[in-house]
Amino acid sequence: MTHTAKLLRKTALGRITGALLLCCALSSPVAAAETDLTLPGPAGPLGATLSLPESVRAAVLILPGSGPTDRNGNSAFGLKTDTYRKLAEGLADHAIATLRADKRGVGTSGGDGNAVTLDAYARDADLLIDMLRDRGPQTCVWLAGHSEGGLIALKVAQRRDDLCGIILLATPGRPVSAILLEQLSRVPELENDLPMAQKAILQLVIGNPVPVADLPPSLQGLFAPQVQPFLIDLFAHNPTELAQATDLPLLIVQGDADLQIGMQDADVLAQARPDSQRLTLPGMTHVLKTTPGPTRQDNMTTYRDPNLPLTDGLVDAIAGFILDDRP
Template identity: 50%
Template sequence: MRPAFCLGLWLTLLAAPLATRLAAEEIQIPLPDATLQGTYLAAETPAALAMILPGSGPTDRNANSTQGLSTDAYRLLAEALRTQGIATLRADKRGIGQSTGNPNAVSLGLYAQDAGHWIDLAKDRSGQSCVWLIGHSEGGLVAFELARSRDDICGLVLLAAPGRPISQILLEQLRGVSALAQHQQALEKAMISLIAGSPVPPEALPGPLSAIFAPPIQPFLMDLFAVDPAEQARTIDLPALVVQGTADLQMAEGDARTLAEALPQGTLYIVEGMTHTLKTAKDDTRPANLATYSDPALPLSPGLAERIGAFILGPR
């Protein structure tokens, strides 16, 4: 028997127009502890269905955030896939964008559970029996959770997803921050504690570390640090396209290669000059790279959306 809170979801479905008449549709899913907001975008007769899973932090359904990220990358990708006959669902995480709820009381499992509600809704909208998961960065880990728990996943598209434990990647990034140079010992102790599943008391977090490892977000960090992406990838026998840009400052090309090798049906796609925002910088300098994080008018890297669409639609 379905939980009582699904009633609101089914009322939303019944009130919607038929998929053949849809263009962009703003949808909400009411849950006991949150109201999730998303956008369904489809051609008149979708040939396939994909869900875009956002990256880390307060990233919304369009790949923007209140912390200065302004790219519209997910919206651009959804629109490009629509022209290829692929319907997409993209949504704000709980407590982010227009979705309500506590953004700190989350886990990869809860994100996957929320995404599951969207998948059920989008399948009904599109008439498709399975959904492709397009996971960007941290969204790749959510894609793994879904692929391991559901039997209606067509395959995966992993965009700049981690191939090593997030703790290793985060430590590498933080070691390069000059403002943290004097707090390296405290930083490493905090990381070791969280990896072991033990909270770090506020008094052990000097300077900027108090914000990076704020007590409200420590439970999510501990959940995140417990995941070995490559180990999970080995258990997912689905078609998978692993996409990585050569100009990505946040995720290394080696992570993509590790994932592609671990996935039983992994295919590697390297995009020359693409940054972590799925866009191409005007030159090889760091300022040009960072400029892709704040210019929504920049298009996606050439060929990216077409390659993703071809993978989803093409024979394997």
């Protein structure tokens, strides 16, 4: 066992910074071939990219976050990060194969991006896991879920016995309904409409659709009729219960500059799984990059610049967890 692995175990619920993970950064880069694939999915084709190093020590399925996000971590709504592509490239340097896919209705993936549930995304993940497992010598696959993708990873873990473990990247620890209301409360322009937002969220929590005509214009897009079924399903899931439902090795990763998912969420997940390992990276935003300054505007630049690197220590920590703990 490496010195890093021992440190991770001794501080399972503590904060581990990139400074403790230098051993992993010393490994030599490994050449990886990237292949674009189209797989037959449950609701239409799934477009994906397989990153396959010459020598494979482990395999990871990267599960994307919320919204119409593509395989690289970008969307048509102004999200330009290349976060998942950079994660795949970094893991390839540690001889770790990855598979990342466009979500339903995004990029080259078919299907209706609104007609989804966490279970639907989990079915897509099942197909991707099967393909990734069959492409290499590994007998099990790791799941790395970002934000909403972390909840999907936990859902998948309830139904499969061929997973190695889970990495939760900026994943909700509290019900998403509570997190959404908290996020809306921090938007000054919505101050007068916040009571209506709270009422709408409460209705969706109990499974009742909300007439969009009853909402102010500022909220009608957020609670559009076509997305309400997904929100009802999403709000019905309790992240801590999902985390407690699996005993797979678990790494909880959180940045302290994340404006969407807070340290409280990582704390709750760690409490739900006392045997988990914990990594807190100073300055890391929700898109897994380091903010260049303290302001919200600084933070948001990490959402719009695909050239910015991932936060130092992130990839090395993930690789160390995977390679030290795999069966």
